[in-house]
Amino acid sequence: MNVLWFTVLICVCSLVAGTLGALTGLGGGVVIVPLLVLVFKVNIHYAAGASLISVIATSSGAAAAYVKEGYSNVRIGMFLEVATTLGALFGAYLVALVSPSAIAIIFGLVLLFSAYLSLRRLPDIHDTRPPDRLATRLRLNGDYPTPEGLTTYNVRRVPIGFLVCNCAGILSGLLGIGSGALKVLGMDQAMEIPFKVSTATSNFMIGVTAAASAGIYFHRGYVDPSLAMPVMLGVLAGAFIGARILPGAGTKYLRILFSAAIVVLGIEMLVKGLTGKL
Amino acid sequence: MDSIISVLLRTGVILSSIVVLIGGILYLVEYGRLVPGYHVFQGEPASLNGFRGIMRGILSWHGRNWIQFGLVMLVATPVARVAFCVFAFFEERDWTYVALTLLVLSVLLFSFIGR
Numbered sequence: 001m002n003v004l005w006f007t008v009l010i011c012v013c014s015l016v017a018g019t020l021g022a023l024t025g026l027g028g029g030v031v032i033v034p035l036l037v038l039v040f041k042v043n044i045h046y047a048a049g050a051s052l053i054s055v056i057a058t059s060s061g062a063a064a065a066y067v068k069e070g071y072s073n074v075r076i077g078m079f080l081e082v083a084t085t086l087g088a089l090f091g092a093y094l095v096a097l098v099s100p101s102a103i104a105i106i107f108g109l110v111l112l113f114s115a116y117l118s119l120r121r122l123p124d125i126h127d128t129r130p131p132d133r134l135a136t137r138l139r140l141n142g143d144y145p146t147p148e149g150l151t152t153y154n155v156r157r158v159p160i161g162f163l164v165c166n167c168a169g170i171l172s173g174l175l176g177i178g179s180g181a182l183k184v185l186g187m188d189q190a191m192e193i194p195f196k197v198s199t200a201t202s203n204f205m206i207g208v209t210a211a212a213s214a215g216i217y218f219h220r221g222y223v224d225p226s227l228a229m230p231v232m233l234g235v236l237a238g239a240f241i242g243a244r245i246l247p248g249a250g251t252k253y254l255r256i257l258f259s260a261a262i263v264v265l266g267i268e269m270l271v272k273g274l275t276g277k278l
Numbered sequence: 279m280d281s282i283i284s285v286l287l288r289t290g291v292i293l294s295s296i297v298v299l300i301g302g303i304l305y306l307v308e309y310g311r312l313v314p315g316y317h318v319f320q321g322e323p324a325s326l327n328g329f330r331g332i333m334r335g336i337l338s339w340h341g342r343n344w345i346q347f348g349l350v351m352l353v354a355t356p357v358a359r360v361a362f363c364v365f366a367f368f369e370e371r372d373w374t375y376v377a378l379t380l381l382v383l384s385v386l387l388f389s390f391i392g393r
Contacts, residue, residue, distance in 0.1 A: 001313070004310035070280075074363065086385060207355070207359075208360060208386070210353075211353050211357055211389075212385055214389070229302045236295060
């Protein structure tokens, strides 16, 4: 196989991953690394570099659409970005200190965890308790459009959400993923932010988080242009197609299917990591 | 403010994709027939890791340098968004958030400049 075919094949696979990621809301980035490592036998550092780049592309592209709809909350995003960028910086430094096998094991666990998260969606919590003091001081409370008109929400447990986002940042820098699922978990479940606001804001944060590790990735040579090119263009085109096909229509089975694929990739990554065959 | 951010992000993504695409075509014309080898991590040559090296390759139409330049543009897009937010919060006289945004911006700049 020569470079031309290799590039075309990677571009097509990234396109499929991007489309499925956008349709299911899971993001394409999480399957890119295992795909490159397990199928195309790419070194895990190059794979993480290419994936990180594609994550920035889709996040910025999607955020451009989300901001207009009024779901994302800029203050929540900026406040939590302090946690995620510091984490991402730390995570990117960690890459050189942790063995590739250990990275593969962590990756496998993250894949299994995100498949688990995607299949169980918890209901939004509505309550009439008085607003949290710290959240009020940081002006995090806001409103968002619902079928019944603008609905206000109160943010709670700010420190826990901050900590979860910090971990999400570390994983993003270490693995080259967006770790949107973990960010949403922190906002949605810990901070009790409505799911739609959480996902929109998380999408906003992913690009900035990834940019914090990207500088170090460039310096250390993890970003190979010839590999990142087809991955970025493929995932971006896929995300665009996915957003056009109307998310929500018949995605339930697709979601289960995609989650099953993630589980398989997760187990494969775990096995590779544990047997040291990387 | 939201619509400016939206335009900024979209422009950044489109422009960088175009540059990456140009670079991709140049690269495939240059190296399309060779055999790929990504199994072993070697790092990238200095001409692709630093800004000056990338720019030098741009001028001599090296595909890989064009791609890398497009990728740097892409990464700069969210950074520009954060920089814009500093001004937006400044306009609102929200000093807490001016400080928080400056903190995020300095982490981002540190990643690019620091080692």
